[in-house]
Amino acid sequence: MEYEDRFRQVQRPKYDCLLFDLDDTLYPLSSGVASECLKNIGDYMVERLGIEERKISDLCNLLYKNYGTTMAGLRAIGYEFDYNDYHSFVHGRLPYGKLKPDPVLRHLLLSLPIRKVIFTNADEVHAAKVLRRLGLEDCFQGIICFETLNPLPASSSDQERKTEVFDIVGHFSHPTDGVELPKTPVLCKPSVDAMEHALRVAGIDPQRTMFFDDSVRNIQSGKHIGLHTILVGTSRRIKGADHALESIHNMKEAFPELWEEGEKSELVLHSGKIGLETSAIA
Numbered sequence: 001m002e003y004e005d006r007f008r009q010v011q012r013p014k015y016d017c018l019l020f021d022l023d024d025t026l027y028p029l030s031s032g033v034a035s036e037c038l039k040n041i042g043d044y045m046v047e048r049l050g051i052e053e054r055k056i057s058d059l060c061n062l063l064y065k066n067y068g069t070t071m072a073g074l075r076a077i078g079y080e081f082d083y084n085d086y087h088s089f090v091h092g093r094l095p096y097g098k099l100k101p102d103p104v105l106r107h108l109l110l111s112l113p114i115r116k117v118i119f120t121n122a123d124e125v126h127a128a129k130v131l132r133r134l135g136l137e138d139c140f141q142g143i144i145c146f147e148t149l150n151p152l153p154a155s156s157s158d159q160e161r162k163t164e165v166f167d168i169v170g171h172f173s174h175p176t177d178g179v180e181l182p183k184t185p186v187l188c189k190p191s192v193d194a195m196e197h198a199l200r201v202a203g204i205d206p207q208r209t210m211f212f213d214d215s216v217r218n219i220q221s222g223k224h225i226g227l228h229t230i231l232v233g234t235s236r237r238i239k240g241a242d243h244a245l246e247s248i249h250n251m252k253e254a255f256p257e258l259w260e261e262g263e264k265s266e267l268v269l270h271s272g273k274i275g276l277e278t279s280a281i282a
């Protein structure tokens, strides 16, 4: 018995990294930020890309569903635009004031001596603003964001410029044999390739990582690549999710062992490279 106790003491914890989505995971969907974001995306498509307003809703749905993000879909079907312009338009006017400091979550995260990393499809500026608003800017050891996965600006070479926009709405309303959806140059969740690439860049072992995300698709891809998955924002577990949490605030009730194991291995972890400030992984 004594031996077993000692053995348990030196056993390494099951998880050595917690990977968190940002939007609608670290703060609730009810904040209203997501709906404003969607509205801004529609406005961008009308104002900057000249798409007819009546087409926006269907187009957005199809692009989001097939490419993970509307932006990735817009690039796939042939629109050329500057990524920074898109991000500043879509995120620049978001009502960040709706996000309030969350001292409860801050305490939970800071009391957990395990590497914590953000994994968001959004750009670095947005991620930093959200974390600052929530009062969580020093709670993570890294951010995997749009720029991590897409370090190069959108190509504007004539060779790659598409002359025609692929009619994705028509493609789904009148499917034609042999016509495939064009591929996107943008890497983002829930693409399995993009997620595997992100974990490699950040040096994350999926088998030893818990992944928190509010998107069912991201969770299912996460499961596929070996992450331990937690769907956030609902208590209803779906296929691909190992757990479901109504709120990220419930993480300690759901996984008390993380804090217990973390305490035991704190000394070991702190001898590693853990920075105090959150920075994007590029």
Ligand SMILES: [Mg+2]
Pocket: 021, 022, 023, 024, 025, 213, 214, 215
């Ligand atoms: Mg999300």
